[in-house]
Amino acid sequence: MKYHFEIHKEKKGYWAECIELEGCSTQADSRDELLENMKEALNLYLDEPEDSKIDFPLPKKRVKKVEQIVTVAVNSKVAFALLLRHARHEKKLSQTKMAKLLNYKSVFSYQKLESSKSANPTLLKVQRLKEVLPNLRLDLLFS
CATH class of the missing domain: 1.10.260.40 (lambda repressor-like DNA-binding domains)
Incomplete structure (x- = not known):
């Protein structure tokens, strides 16, 4: 299962936000570090307690193909x-x-x-x- 993140470049690093999951975002100094942080942020965001009532949306099948959008696999x-x-x-x-x-x-x-x-x-x-x-x-x- 893969969710989509849009990557943004800033003067002093990068940040990314998940397209399907409002509030799931992360930042890093380098793009490689950002990719690792996106995996960690996504899994922490989705890893609800077993008695949770939150029902996160499933990933979209397709999103616009642009260079700034990457897919991140869920554990x-x-x-x-x-x-x-x-x-x-x-x-x-x-x-x-x-x-x-x-x-x-x-x-x-x-x-x-x-x-x-x-x-x-x-x-x-x-x-x-x-x-x-x-x-x-x-x-x-x-x-």
């Missing part, structure tokens, strides 16, 4: 948690309801899937998630 664990939360919100399901649909004994077991720090589902778990949430956009993890 796969952060992306998985974001996509899972997004799909659950689209279906208007609570974490408690998801835990029940997945036959979990506690909501905490489900919440771990929506946390980038603990999300590491098996293929069988991913298959079950896709059955419960057919709108889960796993393809975005690899694009």
Whole structure:
């Protein structure tokens, strides 16, 4: 999953802002440092607590191609948690309801899937998630 950042050059360095995520921005002295800072800023911005109600927009498929716009990949664990939360919100399901649909004994077991720090589902778990949430956009993890 990749978001788009617009890079701006200043007299003493650079700054960049994410096109899709208002308020996600960073700065640096060099362009190379800026690219690293954009990755860090993006992942920190999207890495919400598992009980968060914030639903960030997914990246745009296309943006104007200009030299100042670059794509920045989201960490796969952060992306998985974001996509899972997004799909659950689209279906208007609570974490408690998801835990029940997945036959979990506690909501905490489900919440771990929506946390980038603990999300590491098996293929069988991913298959079950896709059955419960057919709108889960796993393809975005690899694009």
